[in-house]
Structure formats: structure tokens, C-alpha cells
Amino acid sequence: MEKHATSILQCIRCGEKIEVEMPEYKCRKCGGVGTLEYRVDYESLGEVKFSGEFNFWRYRSLMPKVSNCATMHEGGTPLYRAERLAKSLGLSRLYLKDETRNPTNSFRDRAAALMVSNMLDLGYTAAVCASNGNMGASLAAYCAKYGMACHVIIPKHVDVGKLAQMIIYDAVIEEYGETVDESMEKAMNLADETGWYQASSSLNPLVIEAQKTIAFEIYEQIGVPDNIIVAMGSGGTIYSIWKGFRELNDLGMIKGSPRLIGVQSSGCPPIVNAYLGKDESIESPMTRATSIFVLNPPKRDLAIKAIRESGGLAVAVSDQEILEAEQEIAKMEGIFAEPASSGTIAALRRLLDESAIDRGDSVVCLITGSGLKATDVLQTLSKKRKMALLEAEFSTKERILRIIARKRTYGYEIWKELGKSMTRAAIYQHLNDLRSRGLITVQVKNGRKYFTITQRGRRVLKAIDDIKVLL
Ligand SMILES: [Zn+2]
Known part of the structure; x- marks a missing residue:
């Protein structure tokens, strides 16, 4: 058996030290909530050499001791x-x-692995946590694998994918509060009433x-x-x-x-x-x-x-x-x-x-x-992004097309209508592009090129208008 650092819980607010098996979250002396933190005694370790596979459990000697090892191959990430x-x-x-x-696509799997290991050590069969999403999804998966009940208190705004994970891993989900701050109060009360393992990430010092x-x-x-x-x-x-x-x-x-x-x-x-x-x-x-x-x-x-x-x-x-x-x-x-x-x-x-x-x-x-x-x-973003792309490409071309849609016209007139803001060569380049895409046609009359919008050109303008309405 590898050597393990001794660790105790200490309150970061009042300094109270407590030696407990269970990762408590309330300081017995000052009443601080979530103020207890593990302190590792490095003296007890001697020289540290990490060994074994490159994954989470490689560092087990520097974590509070657990005998069981609940794992789904977490950590060791690239x-x-x-x-x-x-x-x-x-x-x-x-x-x-x-x-x-x-395993469940977030860093919280590390915390879930250690907490569920701790639950196995202590004989717990149910856990509760307040979560914005990732912790709930991780805990639900590890609880599922080790046959434990998982209760997750979520606030109003939770990402759909994380909720889907909690549901499929069979967690009991309860919505409580606008933000996770309120959900945490609820999770604290529930753990106190039921004796469930407290796995909220801000409360359990193993996290x-x-x-x-x-x-x-x-x-x-x-x-x-x-x-x-x-x-x-x-x-x-x-x-x-x-x-x-x-x-x-x-x-x-x-x-x-x-x-x-x-x-x-x-x-x-x-x-x-x-x-x-x-x-x-x-x-x-x-x-x-x-x-x-x-x-x-x-x-x-x-x-x-x-x-x-x-x-x-x-x-x-x-x-x-x-x-x-x-x-x-x-x-x-x-x-x-x-x-x-x-x-x-x-x-x-x-x-x-x-x-x-x-x-x-x-x-x-x-x-x-x-x-x-x-x-x-x-x-919302992808809509905006698509529109930004459309606008970048169409800004000038769209304006030229709209000028031509109003009346048949020629290059010099278009250049004037655009405020003479660009070279005439650039305008002819745009006109060529519009023509090659079948949006306008050209007729030569008295040595001058006249441009007319096509049916396809009108449909494109209408499509642009429709997208703008959607946004
Ligand atoms: Zn304290």
C-alpha cells in the first residue's frame, strides 16, 4: 500500500482543526458554512513520486485518504x-x-469520483447536491454506476445538455431558486433532514x-x-x-x-x-x-x-x-x-x-x-453569425442589387448613388459577380452597359428581407 499524507480539516475562518472521517462542511466552532478545508501534512509523506497510469488516481497520496476507489477513468486529460x-x-x-x-465531459468528474469513493467508505447510499449543471451530471453518473440515489437541486437556468445527462443517469431533479445560491440553501436543508451525503461543490471540502x-x-x-x-x-x-x-x-x-x-x-x-x-x-x-x-x-x-x-x-x-x-x-x-x-x-x-x-x-x-x-x-449566436457573414458579403452587393431592382441603370449611376465611396473598378467587379450568379442581366445600348435585376435577383432580396425579419 502506498504512503498517504495525513490530512485534517481546518476552518479557514477561525482556524479550528477537526479530525473527522466525514467531510463536514459546517465549522463546529464559528458556524462557518463551506469554510472547512483539508490540510495535508507533508512531513508525513517524505519524498513524493507520482506513479501509475496518467489519471486522477495517480495523485491519491496527496488527497484525503479513501479506501474505495469509484472510477470511470477520470482525469489524465490532454x-x-x-x-x-x-x-x-x-x-x-x-x-x-x-x-x-x-467521462461526463467536465472537470467535475474528478470531484464525483472522490466523493462517491468517500460515500462507499462511509456506507452512504444517497447523495444530494445543488448544481448549475456539471456537478449534478457528474454526480448522477457516478451514483448510477455505484447503485446510489442521486438528488440534484438545480436553479432556474441550467444548460439543456447537462439536464439531459442528469435525467438519463436517473437523478431525482428538483428546481429551486433563481440562481444556484438559493439551490444550495435547499440542498443544505435536505441533507440535514434526510442524512443524505452532502455533495454540493461549494460545501464538500473533498471537491x-x-x-x-x-x-x-x-x-x-x-x-x-x-x-x-x-x-x-x-x-x-x-x-x-x-x-x-x-x-x-x-x-x-x-x-x-x-x-x-x-x-x-x-x-x-x-x-x-x-x-x-x-x-x-x-x-x-x-x-x-x-x-x-x-x-x-x-x-x-x-x-x-x-x-x-x-x-x-x-x-x-x-x-x-x-x-x-x-x-x-x-x-x-x-x-x-x-x-x-x-x-x-x-x-x-x-x-x-x-x-x-x-x-x-x-x-x-x-x-x-x-x-x-x-x-x-x-x-441565437449561430443566427447572428450567419447574418454577420451574409451582411459582410452582401453589404455592397446588396446595395447595388437594390439600386438595380428599383430601375434599370448603368455603372456610372450606381457609382454616384453609392456616394462615390469606392472605385468604379470595384463596382464593376461586384456587377460581374452579381451577373455570374444570375442575379442581374446586362444589355448594351448606345455603347453603354445597362443592368436589370432577374427573377432570381428579386428572390434573393426577398430572402434577405425575410432573414432580417426573423432576427
Ligand atoms: Zn470556524
């Missing part, structure tokens, strides 16, 4: 060098940590321990990068990664640490506001990046600690920027990322423009989950 995306951003080294490759393995993997894959960019909802994920690197430091395995950069949507940026010292109240909060839609982030202070201690930054980007980045990642790197984690690329673009990140730096963006879980978001 870290891709994103060369095309890097080139378009003007950056030398960009990597994407692809957590979509986990941070499981997620810190992402840092261990990045370290094994490329060493210590200059920057890691992470989307922030509750704030727990960025802190987990910070904790992972800090532990590698404490173990003497690395020196220094990456700067941790946290990203939120400008539609709901409580951690960014707190970091910048801004007024924290958010008027009509909303973001389509539902997995980071958290109004009162339970791990806010820990996220800010990770950012400050690593010399990092916090940035808010718009939903529009997030969705555009999602398409960039897909079309340049072949990865379909969920909106929240696409925000990391939007933030990177911004920070490079502001020279807050050096173009010679190495950057890792954490891709937390698959975009297939959140395809509902893409519907």
Missing part, C-alpha cells in the same frame, strides 16, 4: 498546444487543458482536493506555466488549482507558481467586482454562461486569495465575447468548449491587448466542460 489560436492572438505558447475529455489534481497534471505535462486562466463561478475551481501548485511548492517539487487569472461574465461578476474594490451589488444579474452564474460566490475570498498571492488578475468579459471565443476555439483548435470556459480565451485576448500578459509568456486556459452540454446557448 493539454494541447493551441498553435493556430496562439498565432491569431499573437502569443507564443498557448495550451488548452481539455477537461471535456472526462477542492479532487480539483487540485488539475494543477498536478499541468505540472507533469509542461512544468509551471507563466499564467493559468480559469472561469470563476463559486470561485472554488481557481482556488483548487492554486492549492495544487502551492502544495507542489511545499513539497519542494517546484519553485514559484503560475499567475492565476480569474474570468467572469460582465453580466454577473461578483468576484471581479470584489477584487477591484467595486460596489458589489449587481443590477439584474444574468449570463448565458450558466455554469458560472453565481450571485454570492461561497469561495469568493479564496478565489481572491489565489489571484492576489499568485500575482494574478480578475477580468470580466461580455457574453458576446464569450460566445465568439467559443467559436474561435472550435474552428481553430477543434475543441467544443462550454461558454464559461471559452471566456478564458476572451479574457486572454483582452489582457494581451492591454499588455497585462506578455506575448512571450506561456498561458494555459482551463476548458472545464463540453459545449455539447450547452448547445441551447448557440442558437
Whole structure:
């Protein structure tokens, strides 16, 4: 049996230390909720060598001890060098940590594996969690595999794909609250009343321990990068990664640490506001990046600690920027990322423009989950995108076609009507294109070329009008 670090739970608010088997989430002394964190005793370990297959359980000696091992082959995810995306951003080294490759296509499978292992150890047969989607989907899958009941409390806005996962994995789903903050209250009360295992990601301290393995993997894959960019909802994920690197430091395995950069949507940026010292109240909060839609982030202070201690930054980007980045990642790197984690690329673009990140730096963006879980978001975007393409192509041609649709006319008249804003040669190029597509015809009269719209040309104009009405 391999050597295992001893770990105890300590309250980050009052410092109270408790030795328990069960990962409690309320401090017995100060009453803090979600303030308990595992502290690993490195002295007890001696020299650490990671061994075994490249997957989540390779790091088991640095996680709180579990005897059972619930696994669906989580972790060990690829870290891709994103060369095309890097080139378009003007950056030398960009990597994407692809957590979509986990069993249920998100990083939360790490947490589900550790918590369900803990449930097996302790003899639990039912779990409850409040979730924006990914944690619920992961927990439901692992509970299904190990024959446990899974209850998920979801807020109003949950991505359709994640809901589909919870349903097919046979979780009992209850909608409660506008945002996950309210769902969490409900999950707390339910666990207290029923004795179900508390698996909400902001409450169960094993979640941070499981997620810190992402840092261990990045370290094994490329060493210590200059920057890691992470989307922030509750704030727990960025802190987990910070904790992972800090532990590698404490173990003497690395020196220094990456700067941790946290990203939120400008539609709901409580951690960014707190970091910048801004007024924290958010008027009509909303973001389509539902997995980071958290109004009162339970791990806010820990996220800010990770950012400050690593010399990092916090940035808010718009939903529009997030969705555009999602398409960039897909079309340049072949990865379909969920909106929240696409925000990391939007933030990177911004920070490079502001020279807050050096173009010679190495950057890792954490891709937390698959975009297939959140395809509902893409519907409005794809319409807009198609329209943008249409407009770019048709703007000038469309205007020329509309001029010709009004009356038969010739090149010089069209050039004047367009405000003489372009060369006549360019106008003749457009006229040739329109003609070769069968949208206009030409007749020569008195040495002058007259253009007339065709039936096909009129149908195209009508189709453009119809699309505009739809939008
Ligand atoms: Zn306490």
C-alpha cells in the first residue's frame, strides 16, 4: 500500500482543526458554512513520486485518504498546444487543458469520483447536491454506476445538455431558486433532514482536493506555466488549482507558481467586482454562461486569495465575447468548449491587448466542460453569425442589387448613388459577380452597359428581407 499524507480539516475562518472521517462542511466552532478545508501534512509523506497510469488516481497520496476507489477513468486529460489560436492572438505558447475529455465531459468528474469513493467508505447510499449543471451530471453518473440515489437541486437556468445527462443517469431533479445560491440553501436543508451525503461543490471540502489534481497534471505535462486562466463561478475551481501548485511548492517539487487569472461574465461578476474594490451589488444579474452564474460566490475570498498571492488578475468579459471565443476555439483548435470556459480565451485576448500578459509568456486556459452540454446557448449566436457573414458579403452587393431592382441603370449611376465611396473598378467587379450568379442581366445600348435585376435577383432580396425579419 502506498504512503498517504495525513490530512485534517481546518476552518479557514477561525482556524479550528477537526479530525473527522466525514467531510463536514459546517465549522463546529464559528458556524462557518463551506469554510472547512483539508490540510495535508507533508512531513508525513517524505519524498513524493507520482506513479501509475496518467489519471486522477495517480495523485491519491496527496488527497484525503479513501479506501474505495469509484472510477470511470477520470482525469489524465490532454493539454494541447493551441498553435493556430496562439498565432491569431499573437502569443507564443498557448495550451488548452481539455477537461471535456472526462467521462461526463467536465472537470467535475474528478470531484464525483472522490466523493462517491468517500460515500462507499462511509456506507452512504444517497447523495444530494445543488448544481448549475456539471456537478449534478457528474454526480448522477457516478451514483448510477455505484447503485446510489442521486438528488440534484438545480436553479432556474441550467444548460439543456447537462439536464439531459442528469435525467438519463436517473437523478431525482428538483428546481429551486433563481440562481444556484438559493439551490444550495435547499440542498443544505435536505441533507440535514434526510442524512443524505452532502455533495454540493461549494460545501464538500473533498471537491477542492479532487480539483487540485488539475494543477498536478499541468505540472507533469509542461512544468509551471507563466499564467493559468480559469472561469470563476463559486470561485472554488481557481482556488483548487492554486492549492495544487502551492502544495507542489511545499513539497519542494517546484519553485514559484503560475499567475492565476480569474474570468467572469460582465453580466454577473461578483468576484471581479470584489477584487477591484467595486460596489458589489449587481443590477439584474444574468449570463448565458450558466455554469458560472453565481450571485454570492461561497469561495469568493479564496478565489481572491489565489489571484492576489499568485500575482494574478480578475477580468470580466461580455457574453458576446464569450460566445465568439467559443467559436474561435472550435474552428481553430477543434475543441467544443462550454461558454464559461471559452471566456478564458476572451479574457486572454483582452489582457494581451492591454499588455497585462506578455506575448512571450506561456498561458494555459482551463476548458472545464463540453459545449455539447450547452448547445441551447448557440442558437441565437449561430443566427447572428450567419447574418454577420451574409451582411459582410452582401453589404455592397446588396446595395447595388437594390439600386438595380428599383430601375434599370448603368455603372456610372450606381457609382454616384453609392456616394462615390469606392472605385468604379470595384463596382464593376461586384456587377460581374452579381451577373455570374444570375442575379442581374446586362444589355448594351448606345455603347453603354445597362443592368436589370432577374427573377432570381428579386428572390434573393426577398430572402434577405425575410432573414432580417426573423432576427
Ligand atoms: Zn470556524
